[in-house]
Amino acid sequence: MKNRSKFPMFVTIGVLVFLYAPILVLIIYSFNDSRYPGAWQGFTLKWYRTLLEANSVEARDIWRATRNTLLVAFCATIISMVFGTLAAWAMYRFRSRLQSLHQMLVYAPLVVPDILMGISLLMLFVNVNMSLGLTTIIISHTTFCISYVALVVLGRLQDFDHTLVDAARDLGANGFAVCVRILLPLLGPGIAAGGLLAFTLSVDDFVITFFTAGPGSTTLPVQVYSMMRHGTPTLINALSVIFIIVTFSVVIFSQRVLQKRDNSHPHI
Amino acid sequence: MSRKWREWTITLPSMGWLVFFFVIPTLLVCGIAFKNRTINGGIGEGWTLDTWLNVIQPSYPLVVWRTLWLSGLTTLICLFFSIPVSYWLARLSKEARNWMLLLIILPFWTNFLIRVFAWWSLLHSQGWLKQALVWLGLASPEAQLLYNEWAVLLVLVYTYIPFAILPLFASAEKFDFSLLDAARDLGAGKLRAFVSVFIPGISQGMITAFVVVFIPVLGSYAIPDIVGGPTSEMIGNKIAQNVFVDRNLPHASALATLLALVVLLPVLYSIFTQRRQKRSTGRRS
CATH class of the missing domain: 1.20.5 (Single alpha-helices involved in coiled-coils or other helix-helix interfaces)
Known part of the structure; x- marks a missing residue:
């Protein structure tokens, strides 16, 4: 293939430039000695100093938001790893009416826009008189994380050799032993990958958090948003x-x- | 332990959670759309159709139409650029391909709001992009790049293009490229071979790319909120405005129900085409 078109390559390079240019500019701006984004006023590290010295109001808010974000992500990840793995195992192991319904339920949150999930969870919390805070954020994040964990683990299960379980049973292992000594070690990487995805999605989420957060439970993306708006x-x-x-x-x-x-x- | 019982025990945790925190809230939203609001921003007793009558007020068809065309155009632009990218990626060596994929996904891992903010500062009246356009004589110094539909479109494309590239690449990777050579041998031009052999070959990826770009864009809220203005609001902005500013939860619910109906159409379409495809491949084997 000598005369293969160069066009796709140019498009790819263009797309990569498009993807990275704003991030690069952001990095350069972070050293700009000007209060507003704009003309270059000289090199400074004062923004980093404000953030890391932790005695300014902004820094205190940011670190609190960071702590909230990590706490929420950690809880949502743990719960969704357990529930998501169980869901994947159920969908892999059984083929029944119940499982096709289950599968539909697990996939649905993946296609529903964030804002719909945000507003519907808000309505639930308002209706049961639950005050908005870290708990409501954790519940909301867990709801969408379960689906992602289930999807990743189910993907790994496709290559899973089920005869290993039968062999262990023939050799006298009970259900618990099969779980701990066969399933968990083999599915470990898949569960970990699902957990990693859940963690990053939770840290990254803005819209659903924005709808379900209360005063004092600001996470980092919500904090960034309010800094962008006023500050x-x-x-x-x-x-x-x-x-x-x-x-x-x-x-x-x-x-x-x-x-x-x-x-x-x-x-x- | 019977098999049925075992199935229920491992299905119940996730199913129960999703019923309680996904199905019930969704039904609740549909229900609240038929309620009145109380003076203090709560939800009234009794049922009413007033909320729906308010939703069909003159300004909304415009917002719905804008949401639809912005989402449609974003999807088209993303597909237009992602198809050549997926073609090029699929023909790379395995190692180069993995690195290129990582390079494409990497910006997606930075916080979504930070990426929107980066564009905000670029398009800002003092921002570099604006200054560069003025310097090149392409924009007048007073021109406003932010707070309009084009800024929203640009940032939507920026945010969702990786979502289009991945499924298209997954399809292109499975495409048999010798078919292109065959088309060329039979006299098709480069472009002709690309359009009538490669594009139909990756149609499954195109449907997936369409769904994973079009649906989230329909519900986007943060992007039009930050880089858009009053003339570029989408349904998502109206929902948020009714929740946080006007404190009118029934109205917000009615809008959310409307959005859910709009979203349901492409989902049903993709399920339908997939089922048909499955059936036709099933017949072949």
């Missing part, structure tokens, strides 16, 4: 850069680990 947009730049560094290193690290595992166990 110090330039501080967001520095915060974003810290955020980007953390997420990029986590993603690249987990990618490395997953790739290595895939290479050591080639699929046949």
Whole structure:
């Protein structure tokens, strides 16, 4: 193929430039000595200093929001890992009317726009007189995380060799032993991958949190939003850069680990 | 333990959770749309159709129409650029492909609001993009790049293009590229081969890409809220406005029900086409 068109390559390069340019500009702006995004006023580290010195009002709010975000993500991840794995196992193991209904229920939150989930959960909490706070955010996040965990684990289960379970049973293992010694070690990577996805989705979520958060339970995205609306947009730049560094290193690290595992166990 | 009983025990946790926190709330929203609001922003007793009559007021058809065309155009633009990208990715070596995919997904892992904010500061009247356009003579110094429909469209495309690339790539990866050579040998031009052989070959990916871009865009709220203005509101903004500003929960519920109905159409369409496809492949085997 000599005269293959160069057009798709140019489009790809264009798309990559389009994807990265705003992030690059954001990083440059974070060192800009100007209160508002705009002309270059000189190099400064003061935004990072404000964030890290933790005695300013903004810094205190941000760190509290960070703590809330991590707490919510942690709880939602743990609950959805348990429920999502059970759901995946049920859908993998049984083929029945009940399971097709179950499957529909698990997939539905994946296609419903965030704002619909946000408003419907808000209506539920309002109707049962539950005060909005961290608990309502955790419940909401768990609701969409279950589906993602179930999806990832179910994907891994497709390559699962069920004869291993039969073999263990023939050798006298009871249900509990099969779970702990066969299922969990084999499904571990899948469950972990689902949990990682749930964690990042929870940390990233803005719309559903915005609808179900109460006063004092601000998470980081909601905090960024209110800073954008009224306050110090330039501080967001520095915060974003810290955020980007953390997420990029986590993603690249987990990618490395997953790739290595895939290479050591080639699929046949 | 009987098999049936075992099935129920492992199905019940997730099913119960989803019934309680997904199905019931959704039904609740549909129900509240038929209620009145109380003076202090609560939900009144008794049933009424007033909320629906208020929803069909003159300004809403415009908002619904804008939501539809912005979502449709966003999806089209995303597909238009993602198809060549998926084509190019599918022909790379396995290692290069993995790195390119990572490169495409990576921005998606940065916080969504931060990416919207990045565009906000670029398009801002003092922002670099604005300044560059003025310098090039493409925009007047007074021109406002933010707070209009085009800014919303741009940021929507930016946010959702990775969602279109991934399913298209998954299809393109399975595509048999020798079919393209065959088409060329039979006299088709480059473009002709691409359009009438490659594009039908990745139709399944196109349907998935359509669903995963079009539906979330229909419900978008944060993007039009931040880079859009009063003339570029979408249904999502109206829902939020009724919840947080006007304190009119029944009205917000009616709008949400309307949005849910709009969303249901493409979902039913994709289920229908998938079922038909499954049936036809089933017949073949």
